[in-house]
Amino acid sequence: MLGNNGPLIVLGVISIIVWGIGFFYRSRFMLHMMQLEGYSNGNYLKWIKDFKYKVFSTKVNIFIILTLIFAVVLLNLEQQLYNMIYIVFWCALIIVSTNFKKENVKKDLVYTKRTQRLFAAMYIVNIFILAVLTVVYGLFTSDFFKYLIILHMAGGILYYLVPYTMYLSNILVNPIENAINKYYFDMAHDKVRSFENLKIVGITGSYGKTSTKFITAKILEEKYNVLKTPESYNTPMGVSKVINNTLSSEYNAFVVEMGARNIGEIKEMAELANPKIGVITSIGPTHLETFINIDNIMKTKYELIEALPPEGIAIFNYDNQYVKKLADKTFKEKILYGTENIELLDIYATNIEVSEIGSTFILNDKNGNTIKCETKLLGEHNIGNILAGAAVGVALGLTFEEIARGIKEVEPVPHRLQLINPGTGVIIIDDAFNSNPVSSKAALDVISQFKEGRKIIVTPGMIELGQEEEEANRQFGRYIAEACDYAILIGKNRTKPIYEGICEKGFKEEDVFVVNTLNEATAVLQHLVRPKDVVLFENDLPDNYNE
Known part of the structure; x- marks a missing residue:
């Protein structure tokens, strides 16, 4: 009871x-x-x-x-x-x-x-x-x-x-987690070294590293059986998982993306993967909330080059001012690529022609070899990522013909200037992966290539830029005013600098829509859009952000 x-x-x-x-x-x-x-x-x-x-x-x-x-x-x-x-x-x-x-x-x-x-x-x-x-x-x-x-x-x-x-x-x-992680890290560390002839490529950079990884892997597939880290697996535990679960003797090339938010993390990645070739795609103001300044970013990215063995090959984007400084102080064998100051470069592109369906260019090396290449990737900035992949191909013995075939086969990476035609007459460009000042400007350049239709951008702006974030987003707004007919901004507080930058250029206020969620943005877009319009989805909200 x-x-x-x-x-x-x-x-x-x-x-x-x-x-x-x-x-x-x-x-x-x-x-x-x-x-x-x-x-x-x-x-x-x-x-x-x-x-x-x-x-x-x-x-x-x-x-x-x-x-x-x-x-x-x-x-x-x-x-x-x-x-x-x-x-x-x-x-x-x-x-x-x-x-x-x-x-x-x-x-x-x-x-x-x-x-x-x-x-x-x-x-x-x-x-x-x-x-x-x-x-x-x-x-x-x-x-x-x-x-x-x-x-x-x-x-x-x-x-x-x-x-x-x-x-x-x-x-x-x-x-407990540290002990478990160390166990799997050590297992992967030993396993990757058990394949004596495995060609291991490490790729890092403030931006462009994921695209470069996919491009590099596709080019190398012309000669090798390639394993690449999937999606954005760019942490020690992510790469350890790939090595322990997937890497086997059937592969003779392994392309590893290496990400970092703090000093020392690329060093740890390199210690794990043991690359013989290291690529630095770019250095810019990303993750400044943890890195604090560009010097720390440079130091961290260079950890990949410092970890290369004496016979290793360092590959640098010589068009990037910060990467150039790192390349100039490097005395290991190196390959410089880019589109500027071509007399100083080992691999470079000329006769670049970009359009709304892709690009063509001439691939050159310092020895006078040339070949015409075509790609489905949008934007001139992707030529740099392709050149990085071509440089890796040269380092691993591919001919220019093999490299050109690989470049032609490269497909757009999801959410990175991915052209989508849903059959409604409206062109969608999905560039919703994390944006930065360089890629956001490049995306606007891409939609400017389209001759027909109105240009509409949907964006919450850029994040993780530290003290530079506000001004970078304000400049982003100025670029939007020059390239777009309509802007849909997600998040009143976060997009305030973008709104101010747009208005500075005399953009009509009635053509700017500020909403709180992606669902609200979609509703506005449905009432606004019409056939032949080009809609750019630039950047996405961070994983843990909700205004």
Whole structure:
């Protein structure tokens, strides 16, 4: 028999279930953000600071305030009815404050083994805290009503503090994760060195590295059986996974993309992959929030060249002012490529002709060899990425004929100036992958190649440019005013500099639409667009951003 406390106990059980559901959704959201921040506690805390209004929403703040106020009041009352009303009210507040909607982000939460371990640790930490509070408080009182109120108050506090207990849980599991990562890193490190004749190419740069990876792999396929790291697998653990799960003796070339947000990360990647050829595609103001300045970016990208063996070959984009400085101080065998100052280059392009369907150019080397090439890739900037791939091909013994055939076979990389014709008469250019000052200008140059139709851009602007972000987006706005007929900006606060830059050029304000979400942008676009128009989707919101 439950006795007189029966209804209260039943409500208590219901409240535990409600709390568990609310706790799950709030924890899952924070777990997602931790994953998107690469499980970096520093980046995660910065995200919480930047988006405090989202982490501690008005509903969540109201919940914790009312939970504490009513708990204090009820601790001085002993009527069961008040306790029952409190529990019902508390459950209602939990339900109202919980966000059950799926977050609108580029990358969904992936329940990897690491994520599962962190989620489990999160629950263990919170259950442990509740258990300790239960035992400690139980030593000081036998009053069932007060006991129940204290438990609900504690549960409410833990619900509120989920962002920080996630942080604590990540600290606790880090030693385990480091040990696991080291195990797989060492396994991949040894495995990749077991293939004595494997041609390994490392590619890094502030931008262009993913496109260059796909281009390089396609060119090398004219002579070799090539494995490339998929999509944006450019971290030590991502590359370790590829090596451990996919690399085998059937491959004789391995193309590795190497990304970094901090000094030392390219060095770690190179130590893992053991490249004999290193390519630096570009250096520019990306990830300045972590790198702070260009000098740190240069130092980090050059870690790839420093890691090459004495017989290794360094390949540089000599058109980039920062890469040029690195090339000039390098005394290893090197190949310089570009389209400017061709008398100084080993591989270069001339007679470049770009159009809305691709480009043609003459591929040259310093020995006088030439061949005409054609590509389906849009934009003159992609010629540089192609030249990087051609330079790798030369380094690995491909003929110009083989290189030209490979260039012709290269397909656009998804979300990187990808031309889409849905059959509606409207041309879509998908350049939604992370944008930067160079690629955004290049994208606008591409749509300028189209002779018919109005030009429409949909963009949230550029991110992760540190102190340069505001001015870079303002300049982006000026370029938009020169190239486009209409602009749809996503995010009132973030796109304010773009809006200002557009208006500086005398652009009609009624032709600029500022919306809050991509869905709203799509709705505006549907009313605006008509056959023969060209629509550019430039950049996407960052994985963990929602204004």
